[in-house]
Amino acid sequence: xxxxxxxxxxxxxxxxxxxxxxxxxxxxxxxxxxxxxxxxxxxxxxxxxxxxxxxxxxxxxxxxxxxxxxxxxxxxxxxxxxxxxxxxxxxxxxxxxxxxxxxxxxxxxxxxxxxxxxxxxxxxxxxxxxxxxxxxxxxxxxxxxxxxxxxxxxxxxxxxxxxxxxxxxxxxxxxxxxxxxxxxxxxxxxxxxxxxxxxxxxx
Numbered sequence: 001x002x003x004x005x006x007x008x009x010x011x012x013x014x015x016x017x018x019x020x021x022x023x024x025x026x027x028x029x030x031x032x033x034x035x036x037x038x039x040x041x042x043x044x045x046x047x048x049x050x051x052x053x054x055x056x057x058x059x060x061x062x063x064x065x066x067x068x069x070x071x072x073x074x075x076x077x078x079x080x081x082x083x084x085x086x087x088x089x090x091x092x093x094x095x096x097x098x099x100x101x102x103x104x105x106x107x108x109x110x111x112x113x114x115x116x117x118x119x120x121x122x123x124x125x126x127x128x129x130x131x132x133x134x135x136x137x138x139x140x141x142x143x144x145x146x147x148x149x150x151x152x153x154x155x156x157x158x159x160x161x162x163x164x165x166x167x168x169x170x171x172x173x174x175x176x177x178x179x180x181x182x183x184x185x186x187x188x189x190x191x192x193x194x195x196x197x198x199x200x201x202x203x
Contacts, residue, residue: 003030006027006169008021028106044201050179052180053139055131059080061077082188115190125146133184135185
């Protein structure tokens, strides 16, 4: 099992990060160890002082796909949820300044809490979602605003790597990302249904 995470898939998020929209999908990986050990708890890592939330519609891969056609890409998933791609922003900035890859800021252990899975009953490109932090709405998004729709993501990624059953595709975050602190309460809603309930704890 692996996480395939998409970067800069919403124009407004790319702009808030001070960068241009990519011409092709950009992706990176998190391992199975990115799932928090305790459900509903994100342990704030000791090696960072600036961890940010990034709320993402996430899809569970059902069937293996490699060099997928559009039809294969559209039929290889049937469940959806919300996930958080936690990012150690201070480490990411340092890596970027050095010209190094920034997996250290993304792929650390317990960095990808995933909400409750539900069947996908709507068009994947017509899903609305929201993140509340301590009861305040901090991110809202719609998959209709993706730069690269899901089918395009899967056909592109599967040119390079096989997507296996159990893999999780995190499809990118909209604008509004921001820091968390110990004690924060995060709630994620997809089409008004709460799928993610998470508290930030000291490690």
